[in-house]
Amino acid sequence: MSNKKIHEDQKYVEGLSQNNSFVIQAIYTKFSPKVIHYICNNSGDREQAQDVIQEVLLVIYDQAKVKNLKLTCPFDAYFFLLCKRKWLNMLKKSSLQEVTINEEIVSKDEPLEELVSESENFEEKQSLYERMFQKLGQACKELLAKSFQLQSMEEVAESLNVTYGYARKKKSLCIGQLTKMIQESPGFANLKNPRK
Numbered sequence: 001m002s003n004k005k006i007h008e009d010q011k012y013v014e015g016l017s018q019n020n021s022f023v024i025q026a027i028y029t030k031f032s033p034k035v036i037h038y039i040c041n042n043s044g045d046r047e048q049a050q051d052v053i054q055e056v057l058l059v060i061y062d063q064a065k066v067k068n069l070k071l072t073c074p075f076d077a078y079f080f081l082l083c084k085r086k087w088l089n090m091l092k093k094s095s096l097q098e099v100t101i102n103e104e105i106v107s108k109d110e111p112l113e114e115l116v117s118e119s120e121n122f123e124e125k126q127s128l129y130e131r132m133f134q135k136l137g138q139a140c141k142e143l144l145a146k147s148f149q150l151q152s153m154e155e156v157a158e159s160l161n162v163t164y165g166y167a168r169k170k171k172s173l174c175i176g177q178l179t180k181m182i183q184e185s186p187g188f189a190n191l192k193n194p195r196k
Contacts, residue, residue: 009075016057017064027057031076035083041148043091052090056082077126128188132181140174147171 015023032053039049059082063069071078133141146156157167182188 005072007071007073007075009073010071012075013060013064013069013071016061024057027075027079028053031079034076034080038080038084039087042087044087048087048090052083052086056086059086128182128185129178132178132185135181136174136178139170140177143167143170144174144178 012023012027014020016027032049035053036046036049039052040046044052056079060069060079133144136144143156143160146159147153153167153171154164156171157164160167162170
């Protein structure tokens with residue numbers, strides 16, 4: 001493993017490996033809602049989200065017991081990344097249509113260092129995205145937030161009391177603006193490909 005500092009969230013990994021019900025409950029309370037929200041917004045439901053969470057907790061338990069997992073990033077980022085990969089993999093298997101993110105497959109045999117490094121990178125990307133999102137104008141922030149929550153652009157347009165055509169064009173402009181801000185921000189180049 002790398003010589004990076006062990007993250008304080010290692011306590012969740014330790015708790016899982018010891019079957020500590022208090023820690024397991026804390027993981028469900030603190031980290032599950034984000035996963036459930038993600039899966040429900042990406043062709044899934046609460047029950048499927050619970051299944052993914054169960055399976056990922058077993059993977060982390062296995063990594064802790066067998067591979068002595070040492071966390072150098074927040075548990076939230078690591079847990080969410082594994083759940084997201086697991087869900088995309090399940091979608092790909094159950095659907096005839098191809099899920100575009102091909103490498104998003106969770107495996108018990110995947111090198112831990114790579115997963116942790118990817119989680120750290122994911123956390124940094126999320127943080128950069130969040131900072132740039134906050135710099136957008138109010139109209140863009142509202143439109144993008146609605147388009148993440150609602151199923152279709154028709155619903156977004158209706159909820160904002162604008163035409164469908166306007167909502168689509170505005171969303172495209174807002175995403176373009178956000179992408180440009182992210183790409184021009186210091187440190188973006190380091191995030192694109194952190195692996196050597």
